[in-house]
Amino acid sequence: MPIEPTHPAPNAADSTTPVWVTDPAALTARFTGRPARIGLDTEFIRERTYWPQLALVQIAIERDAGGIEILLVDPLAPGITDALAAILADESILKVMHSPSEDLVAFKHACKVVPRPLFDTQLAAALAGIAGGMGYQKLVERITGVVLSKGETRSDWLRRPLSPSQLEYAADDVRHLFEMHDVLDGMLGELGRRDWLADDARRTVANADTDALERWPHLSMRSAHFLDLDAQRRLVRLLRWREAHARDSDRPRSWILDNELAVALARTPPADRGALQAQLDEHPKAPRKLGDAIWRALSTPLEDEAGTPDAGVAEKRDKNRVRQMQDAVAARSAELGLPDGLLASRRYLEALLDHGEWPAALAGWRRELLEPSLAPLLAE
Secondary structure (H helix, E strand, C coil): CCCCCCCEEECCHHHHCEEEEHHHHHHHCCCCCCCEEEEEEEECCCCCCCCCCCEEEEEEECCCCCEEEEEEECCCCCCCCHHHHHCCCCCCCCEECCHHHHHHHHHHHHHHHCCCCCEHHHHHHHHHCCCCCCCHHHHHHHCCCCCCCCCCCCCCCCCCCHHHHHHHHHHEEEEECHHHHHHHHHHHHHHHCHHHHHHHHHHHHHHHCCCCCCCCCHHHHHHHHHHHHHHHHHHHHHHHHHHHHHHHHCCHHHHHHHHHHHHHHCCCCCCCCHHHHHHHHCCCCCCHHHHHHHHHHCCCCCHHHHHHCCCCCCHHCCCCEEEHHHHHHHHHHHHHCCCCCCCCCCHHHHHHHHHHCCCCHHCCCCHHHHHHHHHHHCCC
């Protein structure tokens, strides 16, 4: 469906300088009237930590004059995250965001709450048939005709004070969310797809809120496909331990134990603790100080590891059947005017073929659309 850029006329509220907020009481006071919706975005840093470090929160609020007020909220200021939590948890306020998955994790870690309900403009654009995975700047230009700067993409958002260019860039990230929401929500309404978006948004929020450890992390590792089942079980032990330790210590996974070393230890386990230490000493990226913990993880069976799914099934999978399933999904997507990959990625189709159970990501409206086409292929 073609979109004519709206080229909105600037108003006083849109052109005013964003408000820098460090006082929790001042933030709370701006929500006395409880707006029906807010535009929301974050800036965070995740280079040396497991959890994203929330460095800035941008909020757009509609005002009676028809314009918007933009708040740049400093989450490093004392008490601010508590004030933010009350706003994020208020389900009477719709949160309009763009591709918010990592932002939700940052909020969960910093504010102990995930914003809801949610309207994801990137997903809405895909469901409306515009494009899949479109970035914020491109979608703003597509809908409004406004070309935004990309100058501060790799900026240091933890420094204080932030520069004028950082503040302007941050404000732009929420300045156009309401206009995009209006256009996209209207398109979804015409197509009868608002429920699809709401369904996916609830799943996105639930995933961020639960944030459960992945049960079988080896399945996504290509090198695990070539291990025997006993080695795969040892790899699962190491990967689960690594994930838990990375979270507890707030360090990147690769800093705890890189994939190459984890696979090597799982494939050929050391005979004892001393042999493990010798192997760690030879590896340039090995966490030598974590030898005891690695040994315990490697040598201690998991309660559920007897049910470890064989990653090697990927090498035995009927690739022709997968291709037929992909073709069926592509045909259904074309009928609906949806971008490739939105209905079902190859990963989920493979999981469906391997285990015969519909993954949670394909539940609801996706299954209703796809089951008539895929059921005959699954039954062959």
